[in-house]
Amino acid sequence: MNPGSVHADENVARLLITCADQPGIISAVSTFLYHHGANITDFDQHTSDLRDGRFFLRLEFQLPGLQQNLDSLRTTFSERVAAQYRMEWSLTPSSEKKRMALMVSRHDHVLMELLWRTMRGDLPAVIPMVISNHDDLRGEVERFGIPYHHIPVQGDDKAAAEKKALELLDGQADLVVLARYMQILSPDFVAAYPQRIINIHHSFLPAFVGANPYQRAWERGVKLIGATSHYVTEDLDQGPIIEQNVARVSHRNSAEDLKRLGQDVEREVLLRAVRCHLEDRVIVHGNKTIVFVK
Numbered sequence: 001m002n003p004g005s006v007h008a009d010e011n012v013a014r015l016l017i018t019c020a021d022q023p024g025i026i027s028a029v030s031t032f033l034y035h036h037g038a039n040i041t042d043f044d045q046h047t048s049d050l051r052d053g054r055f056f057l058r059l060e061f062q063l064p065g066l067q068q069n070l071d072s073l074r075t076t077f078s079e080r081v082a083a084q085y086r087m088e089w090s091l092t093p094s095s096e097k098k099r100m101a102l103m104v105s106r107h108d109h110v111l112m113e114l115l116w117r118t119m120r121g122d123l124p125a126v127i128p129m130v131i132s133n134h135d136d137l138r139g140e141v142e143r144f145g146i147p148y149h150h151i152p153v154q155g156d157d158k159a160a161a162e163k164k165a166l167e168l169l170d171g172q173a174d175l176v177v178l179a180r181y182m183q184i185l186s187p188d189f190v191a192a193y194p195q196r197i198i199n200i201h202h203s204f205l206p207a208f209v210g211a212n213p214y215q216r217a218w219e220r221g222v223k224l225i226g227a228t229s230h231y232v233t234e235d236l237d238q239g240p241i242i243e244q245n246v247a248r249v250s251h252r253n254s255a256e257d258l259k260r261l262g263q264d265v266e267r268e269v270l271l272r273a274v275r276c277h278l279e280d281r282v283i284v285h286g287n288k289t290i291v292f293v294k
């Protein structure tokens with residue numbers, strides 16, 4: 001069990017919308033919610049600057065009796081508003097916690113950040129399991145009362161390991177977070193969780209894609225190191241970026257210094273990215289994201 005809980009009002013929901021930009025969208029959505037007795041408490045919109053004419057909206061609303069009326073509200077919205085504007089949309093109660101499975105290798109810094117934040121109720125999630133290709137972190141995970149599954153990845157049998165992982169995850173996870181999981185996932189694995197696998201890459205992408213970015217950054221003599229959290233696609237470290245940050249370094253820092261300094265940035269960046277996803281603040285459009293931050 002994951003003790004602690006994020007206190008969310010049972011009567012609050014989030015509505016995310018993507019559609020072709022056109023007059024009347026906001027009026028149609030707000031009128032629909034008004035007529036159903038809802039009170040809009042937060043609102044943010046964006047119109048694509050890619051000249052492809054896409055409109056993006058995130059709003060939160062309060063509605064007494066939301067839980068009892070959720071299905072009918074979704075059906076009516078779909079029929080009366082979404083169909084008319086050909087919307088891609090989601091309507092999610094704020095009290096709903098997403099199931100966030102974690103995948104790790106040997107590094108524990110971002111893993112511990114997510115475990116600790118979730119256990120103290122700082123992240124609106126439950127962690128059904130941790131999967132790792134190494135057994136090193138079993139004790140740290142099981143101390144939180146979370147199942148730990150060690151699935152070794154033999155060089156030529158990555159597919160068998162992925163099959164076991166997918167079987168464990170099936171029906172148990174809404175989101176998979178690669179918390180420094182150092183295996184490249186196959187297209188089939190990625191396709192099983194489209195836009196629902198989040199990675200933390202330990203560089204300020206697009207610099208230093210791939211393995212050992214800190215060593216390569218040190219050899220390059222960079223003055224900034226960074227971390228990037230992105231959705232995972234089959235193209236390594238090329239997925240839509242959710243969050244990034246950097247830290248200053250100098251000629252006085254060794255490669256080990258860069259790793260140590262970078263790990264704090266990784267923890268901060270992944271936490272912010274995961275929280276945005278869990279709070280339904282991210283819309284993916286092409287290979288970019290719209291992040292409706294507070």
Ligand SMILES: Nc1nc2c(c(=O)[nH]1)N[C@@H](CN(C=O)c1ccc(C(=O)N[C@@H](CCC(=O)O)C(=O)O)cc1)CN2
Pocket residue numbers: 178181182183184185186187190199200201202210211231232233234235236237238239
């Ligand atoms: N399909 C994808 N899989 C993964 C992605 C991704 O963007 N798409 N991100 C990586 C994370 N990562 C850097 O952030 C990364 C992990 C692993 C490697 C790598 O070269 N791995 C080797 C094995 C290394 C080892 O055994 O220790 C490999 O898989 O052959 C590069 C970058 C996670 N997966």
